[in-house]
Amino acid sequence: MTDRTAFLSQAFNTLARAIAEAGVNVGLYKTPETISKSLNRKVRAELKRLVVLLRRLIFLLALKMDLAPLRPRIGSNYYEPKQEDAEYRYVFTMVPAQSRPCPQFLKGPVALPTPGPVPAAPLIARWNAMLDTMKHHKRRAKCLARTIQRWQAAGEARPHVPPIPNAHRLPAAIALVSGGLSVQLVEALKNWPDSS
16 A cells, blocks of 8 residues: 555656756746747647646546545526525626627638747646646545545446657656556556446
């Protein structure tokens, strides 16, 4: 049992370091206005690979949590009026509803991409979201554990965990975490009740 917890803590530390380095190495912590397209593409690809591993790590933590059984919830019918809604009420708003953006197909032909740097804000936001997820990983795992508990109670099929493609291109430490997470997830999912 201590080997599993040692693996989880080592995997967490390795992923946290890799996510932090992915942004720090290109200076995202300085919140630049723009970033070159090639650097943007490179960092997005790196974060995309790390997101998969982070989701798998949180999923594994959620599978290992022991939660109290679910309490049955009292269902509600949306179409039946509630007692306080039985009489007719009108609410006058002073501000009209905001319009939504125009659908893409109405905008006409897509313009050719312009050369030069691209805004760095979307990449910084993605990087900060991953750092925030790492910071609050236990809370995320607990929410996911409740969802998994509902899935199992509803008789959902067991999730399939395929190996990560192109793992040979990953750095050695990340590749070890990737392989270990796949093995640990397959082992943890053996306890999933059959849906048939």
